[in-house]
Amino acid sequence: MIKSIISPFSILLLCSLFLCTCDSAPGKDEEKSAGINDVEIPELLPRPAALQNAMEWDRTQSGYMQLASDLRLKDAKAIKPRVTLAQIFVNEARVTGEHGHYYPAALKMVNEALDLNRGKDTNLEFLALSTKAGVQLSQHEFKEALQTANRAIEINPHNAQIYGALVDVNVELGRYDEAVAAADKMVKIRPDLRSYSRVSYLREIHGDVVGAKEAMISAVKAGAPGYESSAWARLTLGELYQRYGDEEAAKKQFEIILRERPNYPFAIAALGQLELDKGNYPEAEMLVQEAADIIPEVGYYIQLAEIYKQTNQKEKTEKIEDEIFVMLQDDVDSGHNMDLEYAALYRDHFEDYDKAIVYAEREYKKRPENIDVSRMMASLYLKKGMADTAAPYIKAAGTTDSKHPEYLAMLGK
CATH class of the missing domain: 1.25.40.10 (Tetratricopeptide repeat domain)
Structure with missing residues (x-):
């Protein structure tokens, strides 16, 4: 595994050239005289220390810096860098739990891209629309996501990713026949982790639990060990086992994740939930607190609140309940239903x-x-x-x- 370290020199370069939020960044007049475009680019937040060793973090940072450079030093109206930045922000929201920062940032970039493109380049229009549909899904704006996804489909009906968005949004809206039709198209175009995982979800919805597990195992096998998407698929497989009563199989999957991607907080919290379900509160608290120390995911705080409640820790319970409401309101304020x-x-x-x-x-x-x-x-x-x-x-x-x-x-x- 590649170890990611942000050197002081990299941070200095990032602040001085690319980030409008850094104290050392030049003023607008200085930027103009230096040939730097006045482009407002949302910040790439530093990852928590426990997540900086993830194999994609180096690539994420260098990609962000290059894209910001392209907009600030080359073409302020470039469309593709904006869409790619939006995709980076979506992924970081998922990895770090910083939804309140990253989803509005992604929408800002993708909306700018759509405003600048105005349908002139159909490939870029499709890329921007499919990215926007994903953000709207993440914010639980399902009807809006459906409209956006359908606009993208009109441009390119042969892309597997956009059918994935159609599966997700139709499931959320309860349009299950439409979701199955979209999944069939998706898996025919590209049978991979993303398509198999959606087949799994639809099978579970329709009562085929055995088939759901089989499809999610296929999704896991299609992924590369150590990557976030692969960890997420295996986590979902573990949750399937857990939901239908096979706690030992679930635990095995969560432990495999942590061997392949150490400090993956969702797997740590999942192990904590297994202990909580057994009434092993000290072990559950230790594991869930470990996950919460990595990323500020509201679900971990809700788990801790339940642990404190069950163990009669009244002051801790009341304190964390207040924190939960603040976190939920932060999501609402950032556009999340x-x-x-x-x-x-x-x-x-x-x-x-x-x-x-x-x-x-x-x-x-x-x-x-x-x-x-x-x-x-x-x-x-x-x-x-x-x-x-x-x-x-x-x-x-x-x-x-x-x-x-x-x-x-x-x-x-």
């Missing part, structure tokens, strides 16, 4: 089912055909002892023949 996350928090941690219903109903109005949202609604009314009210939501949650354990429990199976 968090209604379902609020609903889950109020249901599972606070056991305030009335507040949870407020958020869940808001999400249900946006995507009433999604089985996960229907299952959430059903669970809340069952918690309140309102079985008759829950009944239509239970029915809706089973339209795809899902075998999700929570749904089966609602049926008494």
Whole structure:
């Protein structure tokens, strides 16, 4: 594994030439006289120390510096560097958990690219639209993402990546037949980690748990060990095992991830969840805190809040609850729809089912055909002892023949 170290000289060069946010950057008049274009480029944040050894970090930094240089020193109206910067920001949001910084940064770059291009170069228009659709998906703006993805498809109906976006957005909107059709096209164009993982998800949705595991194993095998995308696929495989009761198989997958990509926080937190489920609170706290020390992922804080609650650590519980609300609001302020996350928090941690219903109903109005949202609604009314009210939501949650354990429990199976 390549070890990434940012030298003081690299930082100095980055600040003096490329970043408009550095104190040492020249003023606008000095930039003009020096032949430096006045282009506002969002910052590439330093990764936490535990993530700086990841094999792609060197390439990410050098790519960012080169693209910023191209815009500042060559062509201020260049389109492709903006799209590539947006893609870098999307990946960093996923790796570091800094959603509030990176998703608005990605949208800024890709919207500028679309404004500058205005359809003149169809290849760049497609690249910008497909990138934008991915950002909108990440921010849970599903209807907008569908519109953007369809615009991209009109330009290039032969690209596997954009069909991946169509799979994701149709799943989120509960349009499962359309999602299957998009997945079929995707896997025919390019059978790889991304297409196999979507086949897996759709199989699980339709109750084929064995087939879902098989497809995710294919996704894992298609990836290169150590890369974030491969770690994410194996994490999803582990979560499949965990969800359907095979904790030992899940643990094995999480441990493999950490051998291939040390300090991967999602795998560390997943191991912590296994310990939490067993009631082994000291080990769970140690693991989840380790993950939270690497990246500020709100899910880790929610796990810690549950650990503190179960172990009667009242002061710690109240403190971290306040932090959770700040983090959720930060996501909302950056354009991220968090209604379902609020609903889950109020249901599972606070056991305030009335507040949870407020958020869940808001999400249900946006995507009433999604089985996960229907299952959430059903669970809340069952918690309140309102079985008759829950009944239509239970029915809706089973339209795809899902075998999700929570749904089966609602049926008494």
